[in-house]
Amino acid sequence: xxxxxxxxxxxHRLIAWLGKLYPMAKRWLYHFHGGVFPKYxxxxxxRHPLLEDYIPDLLTLPVQQHLGVATEPxxxxxxxxxxxxxxxxxNKGLSAPIHAPTSGYVTAIEPRILPHPSGLPGLCIxxxxxxxxxAQPLTPAKSPATPQALKKLVHEAGIVGMGGAGFPTFAxxxxxxxxxxxxxxxGAECEPFITCDDQLMQxxxxxxxxxxxxxxxxxxxxxxxxxxxDNKSQAIEAMNDALSGLSTASHEQTSFEVHPVxxxxxxxxxxxxxxxxxxxxxxxxxxxxEVGVLMMNVATLAAIAEAADEGKxxxxxxxxxxGMGLEHPFNANVLLGTSFQALAEKASPKTALTYPLxxxxxxxxxxxHSNNVPVIKTTNCVLANPPEAVEPAMPCIRCGECMDACxxxxxxQQLYWHSRSHEYDKVKDLSVFDCIxxxxxxxxxPSHIPLVQYYRHAKSEIVRIEKEDAAxxxxxxxxxxxxxxxxxxxxxxxxxxxxxKDAVKKQAAGKKPATGAAAAKARAAAAAKKAAAAKxxxxxxxxxxxxxxxxxxxxxxAAAKARAQKAKNQADNAPNTDSATxxxxxxKRKAxxAAAKKRAKTRQKTETGASPLKASxxxxxxxxxxxxxxxxAAKQASKKGESSVSQEAGTKADxxxxxxxKRKAxxEAAKKRAKARQMQQTTPDQTESDQASDTED
Amino acid sequence: xxxxxxxxxxxxxxxxxxxxxAKIKFKVEGNPVADQIDNILPQTQCGQCGFPGCRPYxxxxxxxxxxxxxxxxxxxxxxxxxxEITHREPKEMDETKAPPDExxxxxxxEDLCIGCVHCIKACPVDAIVGATKMMHTVIEKxxxxxxxxxxxxxxxxxxxxxxxxxxxxxxWPEPIANSLERRS
Ligand code: SF4
Ligand code: SF4
Ligand code: SF4
Ligand code: SF4
Ligand code: SF4
Numbered sequence: 001x002x003x004x005x006x007x008x009x010x011x012h013r014l015i016a017w018l019g020k021l022y023p024m025a026k027r028w029l030y031h032f033h034g035g036v037f038p039k040y041x042x043x044x045x046x047r048h049p050l051l052e053d054y055i056p057d058l059l060t061l062p063v064q065q066h067l068g069v070a071t072e073p074x075x076x077x078x079x080x081x082x083x084x085x086x087x088x089x090x091n092k093g094l095s096a097p098i099h100a101p102t103s104g105y106v107t108a109i110e111p112r113i114l115p116h117p118s119g120l121p122g123l124c125i126x127x128x129x130x131x132x133x134x135a136q137p138l139t140p141a142k143s144p145a146t147p148q149a150l151k152k153l154v155h156e157a158g159i160v161g162m163g164g165a166g167f168p169t170f171a172x173x174x175x176x177x178x179x180x181x182x183x184x185x186x187g188a189e190c191e192p193f194i195t196c197d198d199q200l201m202q203x204x205x206x207x208x209x210x211x212x213x214x215x216x217x218x219x220x221x222x223x224x225x226x227x228x229x230d231n232k233s234q235a236i237e238a239m240n241d242a243l244s245g246l247s248t249a250s251h252e253q254t255s256f257e258v259h260p261v262x263x264x265x266x267x268x269x270x271x272x273x274x275x276x277x278x279x280x281x282x283x284x285x286x287x288x289x290e291v292g293v294l295m296m297n298v299a300t301l302a303a304i305a306e307a308a309d310e311g312k313x314x315x316x317x318x319x320x321x322x323g324m325g326l327e328h329p330f331n332a333n334v335l336l337g338t339s340f341q342a343l344a345e346k347a348s349p350k351t352a353l354t355y356p357l358x359x360x361x362x363x364x365x366x367x368x369h370s371n372n373v374p375v376i377k378t379t380n381c382v383l384a385n386p387p388e389a390v391e392p393a394m395p396c397i398r399c400g401e402c403m404d405a406c407x408x409x410x411x412x413q414q415l416y417w418h419s420r421s422h423e424y425d426k427v428k429d430l431s432v433f434d435c436i437x438x439x440x441x442x443x444x445x446p447s448h449i450p451l452v453q454y455y456r457h458a459k460s461e462i463v464r465i466e467k468e469d470a471a472x473x474x475x476x477x478x479x480x481x482x483x484x485x486x487x488x489x490x491x492x493x494x495x496x497x498x499x500x501k502d503a504v505k506k507q508a509a510g511k512k513p514a515t516g517a518a519a520a521k522a523r524a525a526a527a528a529k530k531a532a533a534a535k536x537x538x539x540x541x542x543x544x545x546x547x548x549x550x551x552x553x554x555x556x557x558a559a560a561k562a563r564a565q566k567a568k569n570q571a572d573n574a575p576n577t578d579s580a581t582x583x584x585x586x587x588k589r590k591a592x593x594a595a596a597k598k599r600a601k602t603r604q605k606t607e608t609g610a611s612p613l614k615a616s617x618x619x620x621x622x623x624x625x626x627x628x629x630x631x632x633a634a635k636q637a638s639k640k641g642e643s644s645v646s647q648e649a650g651t652k653a654d655x656x657x658x659x660x661x662k663r664k665a666x667x668e669a670a671k672k673r674a675k676a677r678q679m680q681q682t683t684p685d686q687t688e689s690d691q692a693s694d695t696e697d
Numbered sequence: 698x699x700x701x702x703x704x705x706x707x708x709x710x711x712x713x714x715x716x717x718x719a720k721i722k723f724k725v726e727g728n729p730v731a732d733q734i735d736n737i738l739p740q741t742q743c744g745q746c747g748f749p750g751c752r753p754y755x756x757x758x759x760x761x762x763x764x765x766x767x768x769x770x771x772x773x774x775x776x777x778x779x780x781e782i783t784h785r786e787p788k789e790m791d792e793t794k795a796p797p798d799e800x801x802x803x804x805x806x807e808d809l810c811i812g813c814v815h816c817i818k819a820c821p822v823d824a825i826v827g828a829t830k831m832m833h834t835v836i837e838k839x840x841x842x843x844x845x846x847x848x849x850x851x852x853x854x855x856x857x858x859x860x861x862x863x864x865x866x867x868x869w870p871e872p873i874a875n876s877l878e879r880r881s
Contacts, residue, residue, distance in 0.1 A: 064864075118867035392875055420874065453872040460868035472740035475841045478822040479742045479750050 024404075029262040032275045034407040036265050036440045038192050038363065040231065044329045045322040046195045050203060051332035054346070058107075059127040059337030060374040061087070061098055062114050066160040067167050068094030073125055079106045083135040084313055087125055096158045096168045096377075101315040101335035104129035115340070115359050115376055119369025127337065138311035143214055147175055150218040157307035158314045158377075163268070163297030166378035169304075174289055177220040181292035184277060185212055185226035185301060187235065188261055190268040191361025194381045196318040197298050199331040201228070201235035204302050205242035209256065211301030213246055214308050216254045221294070223255050227273050230260040265363060266438040270295050272407055284434045299380075319375055321347050323384035325355070334375050340382045341371040349384060358383035363439040394447040402441035402451060408434050412441035416451050419458040424465060427458045435459075730782065731759035737778045738768060742821035743843030745769040750821060758783055766790050770843075799859040801842040807832045809854035816846035816855060 011029075018025040027035060064070035071088035081087055081100040089097035104127045111121035144150040155170040163186055174180060185208065189197040201208065212224050228236050239258050246256065261267055261276050271282055274293055282288050288295060296304075299317060306312040315336055322329035327348040334343065340357045358365040359373075360381055375382070402412035411430055418426040435455050442451045735755035746767035748754040757763035758779060765779045766788040773790055780787040805816070805825070812830040817823075824840040827833030835846075835855075847855050862868075 114864055116864045116867075117869070118862070118864050120862065120864050120867060122864055450872050453869070456869040457871045461871075464868055471838075471841075474839065475740040475742060475822045476735075476751070478824075478839065479740070480752070482821065482823050483750070 026262075026264065030264055030267070030276055031279055032272045032407050033409045034405045034440055035267070035272075036405050036443050037263075038265055038443065040192045040263075041322070041324075042193065042195050042198070042231070044193065044326075045320050045331055046198060048328060048330040050199055050318075051330050051346075054332060054338070055102055055129050055131065055133065055335065056338045056342050057128070058339070059101055059104070059129060059335060060112055060339065061101075061125045061127065061337040062112070062374065062376060063088045063098065063123045063125065064095075065098065065166060065336070065376040065378065066094075066096045067165060068096075068171075070123065071095050071098055073109050073123075075106050075109075075125065077106050077109055080104070080130075081106060081127060083133055084138060084315065085136050086313070087127075094168055094171055096155065096160050096170075097313075098125070098336075099158055099313040099315050100127060101337055102127075102129045103132050103134040113370045113373055115368060115373040115379060117366040124374070140311040141308055143308055144218045147173055147177060147219055150215065151175075153307055154304060156313070157303065159300060159303045159307065160314075160377050161297060162299035162303065162317060162377060162380070164378060164380075166376075169296070169300055172289070172294070173215075174219065174294075177218075179292065180219050180221045180289070180294045181223060182278060182294070183212060183216055183219075183221045183224045184273060184293060184295040185224065186268060186270075186273055186295055186297045187226055187228040187232070187239070188267040188273055189232070190229060190263075190265045191363055191365075191381070192265075193322045193383055194320045194361050195322075196320040196331050196380050198232045198235045199320075200298055200302060200318045201232070202238045205235075205238040206245050207302040207305040208239070208298050209242050209246055210309065211303070211305035212256065212296075213250050213254070214304055215294075215296065215301070217250065219294070221254060224257065225277050226256075226258045226298075227261045227267075227277050228258065229263045229267055231263040236260055266407055266436070266440065269407065269436055269438060271436070284431065314377060317375070317377065317379070319343065319379055320381040321384075322381065323358075325350050325353070325384040325386045336376060337374045339372050339374055340368065343375070343382050344371070344384050347384070351386065353384065355384075355387050358385065363443065364437060391448040393449045396445075396447055396449060399446060401444040401446060405440040405444040407438060407440060408436060410435055412451055412455075415458070416449065416454055419454040422461075424458060424462050427455075428462055432458055432462070728756065728759050731756045733782050734758050734779060737771075737775055737782075739770045739775065739841075741770045741841040741843045743770060743841070743845060744821070761785075764788060801844075801857040801859055802837050802840040803835045803842070803844070803846055804837075804856050804858050805833050805835055806854040806856065807834065809852050811852055813851055815849040815851065819845045819849045821845060 015025050015028055023037070026037060063073060069090060069092050071090045073088045075081055075085075075087045080103070082103045083100060085100045086097050087100050087106075089095075106125060107128045108126040110124065110126070112124040112126075113119060114122045114124075116122075141153050144153050151170040151173050154173065155168070159169045160166045161169055161172070187197055187201055189195070208226075212226075215221065216224050226239055228239065230236070236258060243256055243258070259277055261273070266272055267276065270288060274280055274282060274288065274295065278293065280291065280293070282291055282293070303314050303317075307314070316333050317336065318331060319334040320329070320331050321343045323344075326344065327350055329347050332343065340359070341353065344353055344357055353371055356367040356369070357371050358367045358381075359379055360366060360383070362383065362385065365381070365383055396413060396416065398413060400413070402416075403410075406412055410432075415427055415430050415432055415435070418424075418430065419432075432455055437452050437456060439452050442449065442453075445451060731752075732755075735752050738751040738755060740751050742750045744750065746754045746763075746769070748757060748763075751768075754763065754768065758765065761783070765783065765785055766776045768775050768779075769790075776790060777787055779785075803824075810827070810832045812827060812832060814827065814829055814833075816833060817825045817827065821843060822839055822841055824836050825833055825846065826836060837860075842857065844857055847857060860866075
């Protein structure tokens with residue numbers, strides 16, 4: 001506090017005096033709206049020495065400790081891992097790799113309950129430390145000179161924003177030099193009870209400045225400001241002292257400053273600290289980067305320094321273990337994956353830990369569904385506050401206290417009314433998404449209404465509704481698309497049929513009489529072919545209906561093989577026994593064939609009854625036959641076309657095969673037609689022999 | 698008298714022309730009521746209403762040719778909305794048809810699938826990919842849970858499974874207001 005008191009003694013003293021009459025006078029000491037002054041209880045954990053080198057019996061490392069996509073394990077159950085070894089990573093999107101905090105054996109890779117408000121399980125890698133703490137050799141990286149090098153370094157070290165949300169830090173760093181004017185070091189640890197950043201600043205001030213130097217140099221940042229709340233006088237002193245540790249060269253390039261700021265909750269919020277230090281408000285539709293401000297937590301910067309200078313990935317972090325329920329609260333440099341329960345036990349709880357522990361502070365923290373959840377990269381505090389009798393919520397008296405306390409200047413009371421009556425569009429219009437869920441409004445509410453919970457629910461409800469709407473829209477579009485496609489296919493099919501019919505008519509008109517003998521032979525060949533085809537269909541028919549599955553599949557495969565064989569045999573003259581036919585197509589085809597057969601039979605009968613030299617009739621019947629076949633082929637082809645289109649979305653490559661088949665079949669049919677015509681035009685003998693060879697090969 | 702008649706006749710002609718022009722110029726495409734209804738239907742495209750998709754049901758409703766309580770996935774809520782739009786009496790949903798509590802998606806057992814493509818044809822939103830004789834898969838993101846693909850599968854390898862929430866898709870529950878708070 002000394003620094004501030006020395007600089008602005010009069011204003012400070014005046015306000016301190018006024019505060020006795022009007023407590024909210026303290027709000028005049030800083031530049032953002034609202035804010036509250038809870039009891040801090042920071043001395044609880046701050047008066048004990050830092051605990052180092054504690055290796056628990058089991059480390060539970062969730063594969064997702066950050067915002068973005070989950071990593072994938074790179075180790076297997078039973079593997080021995082070394083300290084610093086990369087054990088999970090992914091290249092599927094925004095993420096940060098996970099490293100083994102100590103040497104040991106992977107005992108399991110399975111879902112465990114996560115330190116998340118949902119209490120749902122997520123995939124974790126479980127490591128049983130062997131106590132040797134054997135490390136993989138580290139390769140110190142060079143100090144990164146470009147933003148890209150810095151991003152790579154930060155990503156490979158698995159560093160995420162350690163102050164709260166866990167946004168992978170590399171994604172926050174801009175791609176170009178010179179677009180950041182201010183790097184703000186966030187040392188304003190404003191939540192009650194938590195002192196881990198305070199401790200870090202006292203113990204690793206050098207590393208924090210070094211981290212800031214690395215970031216400033218690689219991004220070309222001219223000004224680095226460190227905001228520390230004025231209730232952490234030791235940290236301010238340590239940071240001021242450590243400033244001299246930086247090289248004169250970097251002092252020339254960049255100005256490094258320590259700024260004590262007023263102690264108020266939520267000073268540690270990104271917007272609030274920016275506003276306080278730079279008097280700059282970040283518009284709600286913009287990122288801080290776009291206004292030239294980059295903010296990093298002290299722990300993140302210390303981790304960057306270690307990654308650059310020693311090559312150390314992020315495997316441990318400072319955690320405060322505190323709360324009213326603990327005899328000896330402390331701060332510790334904790335390996336990631338250590339269980340909350342184990343840490344709380346070490347602080348000698350006053351009563352058994354039958355109540356849920358809280359991750360984070362009392363204002364924004366979330367109580368855990370299980371006390372056996374692990375410390376992850378974003379865990380700054382394990383809080384053991386025995387449950388107190390909660391005051392029942394009373395009706396809102398419209399006092400407006402919440403509005404005065406909101407640091408974002410929202411209208412908490414309006415938000416509450418609309419959230420409660422589920423008018424989510426109105427809630428959204430009141431910019432609920434700008435709410436930082438700081439809890440100031442709930443803190444001051446004389447009616448003890450859990451306002452923040454309403455906003456959290458409203459936010460996730462709005463997101464859900466928007467997602468559902470988008471999904472419905474997508475479904476609608478896809479359905480309409482499918483409908484249109486079917487219609488088009490139907491039309492195309494009709495057009496094709498019409499064209500075929502016309503072609504056949506023309507053909508029939510142009511044909512010359514053929515001998516009865518030749519036609520009879522051709523008919524016989526066609527009948528034989530049909531019989532064979534029918535057999536194939538029968539075979540394939542029986543297979544799918546049979547179970548159990550394995551055999552069904554095998555049978556289907558066998559049938560398919562047989563069919564393929566048959567098809568090969570008759571490939572030239574039987575376009576309709578294509579190996580790629582579907583079973584529905586086969587059903588239809590079977591029916592069509594039966595009909596065709598019947599027709600052929602009756603015709604045969606009438607023919608045998610009539611004179612054998614009814615050449616034109618014969619030709620007609622033959623072409624009828626052909627037409628039937630062509631129609632079948634066309635039907636199948638269009639079927640295939642249909643199914644191939646429906647697969648378009650997923651497997652483009654697949655579509656080429658059926659369409660090619662289709663084309664082949666059509667070409668074959670055309671060829672045959674041409675041949676038949678030719679043959680009928682030549683001498684009867686030739687036709688006979690030609691046709692025989694045609695059908696028999 | 699004559700003047701008055703002429704004036705009114707002229708006015709009538711002018712307004713008639715204006716109205717005629719407006720009708721052509723500001724013509725509304727499609728049926729606005731059907732669009733409105735279509736927007737509130739769940740777009741599951743399941744056909745349980747007896748129409749081949751949500752849009753045809755919306756159109757039938759707009760023309761007053763159908764009951765308001767046929768959309769099963771939409772449930773009571775959608776029924777009320779429909780009756781509001783169409784200005785008709787709300788009608789209770791059939792008791793036997795209850796919408797599922799959890800959103801479901803189809804999952805194909807890829808070991809059993811014989812690749813018969815029946816399901817592809819049944820799926821109203823093309824959420825299934827696969828080719829003849831190849832194993833098929835449901836694109837989970839696009840599946841509306843309409844269950845139309847389940848009965849057509851000859852080897853019964855399609856299952857409807859509830860979509861379990863993950864920490865990423867989980868939602869904060871609504872705080873339960875006590876009786877005191879609610880009185881406000
Ligand atoms: S502080 Fe509480 S009681 Fe007062 S207006 Fe806000 S919600 Fe209502
Ligand atoms: S929780 Fe949201 S509404 Fe309440 S004070 Fe904080 S920012 Fe304002
Ligand atoms: S029953 Fe199914 S197809 Fe019919 S409107 Fe409802 S969701 Fe759409
Ligand atoms: S995959 Fe099945 S359940 Fe899902 S949308 Fe398609 S037909 Fe309906
Ligand atoms: S209907 Fe069944 S067997 Fe046929 S492709 Fe679909 S999932 Fe596979």
